[in-house]
Each structure stands twice: as C-alpha cells, then as structure tokens.
Amino acid sequence: MINFQYVRASTVKEAIGTLAKAGDGQFIAGGTNLVDLMKRGVTAPQKLIDINNLPLKDVKSDKTSITIGALALNSDVSENELIIKQQPLLSMALKSGASPQLRNMATVGGNMMQRTRCPYFYDTAMPCNKRKPGSGCGAIGGYNRMHAIFGTSNQCIAVHPSDMCVALTALEATVTVSGPKGSRKIPFGDFHKLPGQNPEKDNILQKGELIESVSIPENDFAKNSYYLKLRDRASYAFALVSVAAALSLDGQTIKACRLAMGGVAHKPWRLSEAEKFLAGKKASAENFEQAAKLSMAGAKSFGYNDFKLKMAPAAIVEALSKASGLS
Numbered sequence: 001m002i003n004f005q006y007v008r009a010s011t012v013k014e015a016i017g018t019l020a021k022a023g024d025g026q027f028i029a030g031g032t033n034l035v036d037l038m039k040r041g042v043t044a045p046q047k048l049i050d051i052n053n054l055p056l057k058d059v060k061s062d063k064t065s066i067t068i069g070a071l072a073l074n075s076d077v078s079e080n081e082l083i084i085k086q087q088p089l090l091s092m093a094l095k096s097g098a099s100p101q102l103r104n105m106a107t108v109g110g111n112m113m114q115r116t117r118c119p120y121f122y123d124t125a126m127p128c129n130k131r132k133p134g135s136g137c138g139a140i141g142g143y144n145r146m147h148a149i150f151g152t153s154n155q156c157i158a159v160h161p162s163d164m165c166v167a168l169t170a171l172e173a174t175v176t177v178s179g180p181k182g183s184r185k186i187p188f189g190d191f192h193k194l195p196g197q198n199p200e201k202d203n204i205l206q207k208g209e210l211i212e213s214v215s216i217p218e219n220d221f222a223k224n225s226y227y228l229k230l231r232d233r234a235s236y237a238f239a240l241v242s243v244a245a246a247l248s249l250d251g252q253t254i255k256a257c258r259l260a261m262g263g264v265a266h267k268p269w270r271l272s273e274a275e276k277f278l279a280g281k282k283a284s285a286e287n288f289e290q291a292a293k294l295s296m297a298g299a300k301s302f303g304y305n306d307f308k309l310k311m312a313p314a315a316i317v318e319a320l321s322k323a324s325g326l327s
C-alpha cells in the first residue's frame with residue numbers, strides 16, 4: 001500500500017500555500033481521473049490537497065463575458081441556462097463527455113488537467129515517455145488507434161481526451177490561474193501544449209498553480225454552433241475525432257467562423273486556415289469541403305489510426321453543415 005496525506009483547503013491562498021510546502025503534492029477536485037491514476041500506480045502524490053471547499057463553483061456573467069469557476073461541475077455547467085442560451089457549443093461538448101454520474105463529479109479545472117487515455121500511459125509495465133521520461137513510446141509502432149495525426153513528435157503521439165476543452169478553444173476562452181508568484185491569464189488555446197521533447201508536461205501550468213476560472217468572451221455564435229463527436233459507442237466513450245464548429249451568419253454568408261478538433265492532437269487542435277478560408281464565403285457544401293481539405297495539411301497517421309485521415313475531414317464537413325443548418 002502507498003500511503004499519502006489528505007488535507008482540505010478552504011481558501012485559494014491556503015490551497016496554494018499548502019501545495020508549495022508539500023513538495024510532491026497534488027490538488028484533488030472530483031477525483032474522477034486522479035484517483036484512477038493513483039490506483040494504477042501511474043502517479044503517487046505524497047499529499048492530496050482537497051480543493052472542493054474553495055469558493056470557485058459559480059457561473060457568472062457581465063456585459064462582455066461569462067466566467068465559470070474551476071470547481072463548477074461539468075453537469076451544472078452543461079445545464080446552466082446562461083450557457084445553454086449564450087454558449088450552446090460548450091453545453092453540447094460537455095454533454096457528449098463521459099456519463100451523467102461522472103459529469104456530476106468532474107470539475108472544469110479537473111477536465112482541463114485530465115491526463116491522456118493512451119493505454120500505454122496507464123500500463124506501468126509498458127514504456128511511456130509521458131509517464132516515465134526517456135523510457136520510450138509504446139504507441140509508436142504499437143496499437144495506436146486512438147492516437148494523434150497532428151502535432152506529434154518522436155517522443156509521444158497521445159491525444160488530449162477532453163471534449164469541453166475543444167469547445168473552449170473554439171470560443172477563445174481565457175484561463176485565470178493563481179500560484180506562489182501571483183495570478184495570470186492564459187489564452188485557452190495556449191494552455192495545453194504539443195508533446196515536443198517533453199511529453200511529460202501536458203500544459204503550461206507552473207508547479208503550484210491553481211486554475212481559478214475560465215472566461216468566455218461574448219460572441220454571436222449561439223444560433224449556429226455544433227459539437228460533433230465520433231466515437232466507438234454512442235455514450236461513455238472518448239472521441240475518435242470531434243469537431244467544435246461555430247459560425248456567425250448573415251443570411252448564407254459566413255461573417256466569422258471558429259473551428260477546433262478533438263481526438264487528433266496532444267491539445268485541442270484549432271483549424272485557423274479553414275476559419276480564414278471560410279470568412280466572407282457562402283455556407284455551402286463545396287466551401288466546407290475545401291475548408292476540410294485545408295485543415296488536413298500536415299496530417300500524419302501511424303498505422304492503426306490511418307482511418308482518422310478520412311474521418312477527420314468528413315467530420316469537419318458534417319459539423320459545419322449542422323452548424324449552418326445545411327443538414
């Protein structure tokens with residue numbers, strides 16, 4: 001048995017201070033990912049700092065944005081009236097994730113910090129550069145059906161498993177974090193990183209920093225948003241490929257477009273070239289197909305995930321068609 005200490009923090013300052021002193025400690029929120037990792041021996045923190053009593057559960061709005069506390073539950077955010085009305089893309093993405101029971105425990109901050117679902121990462125008998133730097137990558141040349149086709153490195157080809165984060169990337173949210181050196185704001189698209197030569201790091205959060213909230217700026221995408229998730233089962237399965245599509249339409253003309261994909265990279269994958277291409281164009285099947293083609297530049301598969309090279313562009317066309325009302 002591996003022993004660890006458990007403490008509860010009641011303020012942000014206390015949580016950050018306790019972690020700073022703990023050395024090898026970790027925050028715990030819903031525990032739906034961290035406890036699994038501890039049970040499997042993938043991680044073994046000496047101290048768990050329970051942050052569930054921190055006042056970070058609210059969803060608030062002002063004239064320019066909606067701010068969601070890091071401890072807001074995935075289920076509460078997905079059912080929140082303001083989110084459904086103003087940011088339906090986020091509600092759709094959250095509802096497509098996990099199961100109702102898990103969403104009742106999972107928090108926004110925990111969802112952002114969840115680790116990859118690469119099976120070699122969870123199997124401590126296998127090599128994995130993310131779990132044990134320098135040990136190798138079991139998935140390169142192994143069973144890599146769920147793995148990335150964009151932004152991979154010779155060290156790691158894992159994907160980030162979140163649905164929520166794909167929508168927040170497309171919606172250009174901002175993350176507020178606090179740590180021993182103070183607070184800072186991070187554009188959502190910069191929060192997660194590509195594997196490069198240090199795949200053990202999933203994101204740019206510094207040691208000891210706590211996610212406090214996520215803010216989504218006001219937009220006019222509510223009428224024409226769609227989150228498409230393609231997976232092995234209709235529920236309770238991670239994305240093979242997902243697409244968050246948000247359009248601002250003037251009749252059939254696209255004034256602005258936001259697109260991001262999940263299940264294809266180590267971070268939510270923004271489709272900036274496609275967005276630029278579609279701006280000012282007609283919402284049509286031909287333009288959506290061209291946008292999908294542009295989005296696939298640089299894609300590279302690894303054998304078992306070759307099918308994603310066909311699935312991904314088809315998913316982009318389908319998500320744009322649904323968002324625009326073409327289908």
Ligand SMILES: Cc1cc2nc3c(=O)[nH]c(=O)nc-3n(C[C@H](O)[C@H](O)[C@H](O)COP(=O)(O)OP(=O)(O)OC[C@H]3O[C@@H](n4cnc5c(N)ncnc54)[C@H](O)[C@@H]3O)c2cc1C
Pocket residue numbers: 026027028029030031032033034035051070071074096097098099102105106107108109110111112113114161162163164209210211212236237238239
């Ligand atoms: C069977 C199963 C199926 C799933 N399917 C999906 C799916 O389809 N789509 C999807 O998106 N997700 C899915 N998930 C993942 C689930 O959404 C995550 O496990 C959950 O969001 C994690 O949140 P949590 O609050 O439980 O985090 P925890 O497990 O408590 O913590 C996870 C990590 O986040 C850190 N952390 C938590 N809060 C903060 C904070 N505020 N600041 C800094 N660090 C923090 C912890 O230290 C820990 O390292 C699934 C999970 C399971 C078990």
Ligand code: SF4
Pocket residue numbers: 116118119120121127128129130131136137138139140155156157158199
């Ligand atoms: S893909 Fe990444 S997480 Fe999976 S085995 Fe390779 S290094 Fe580990």
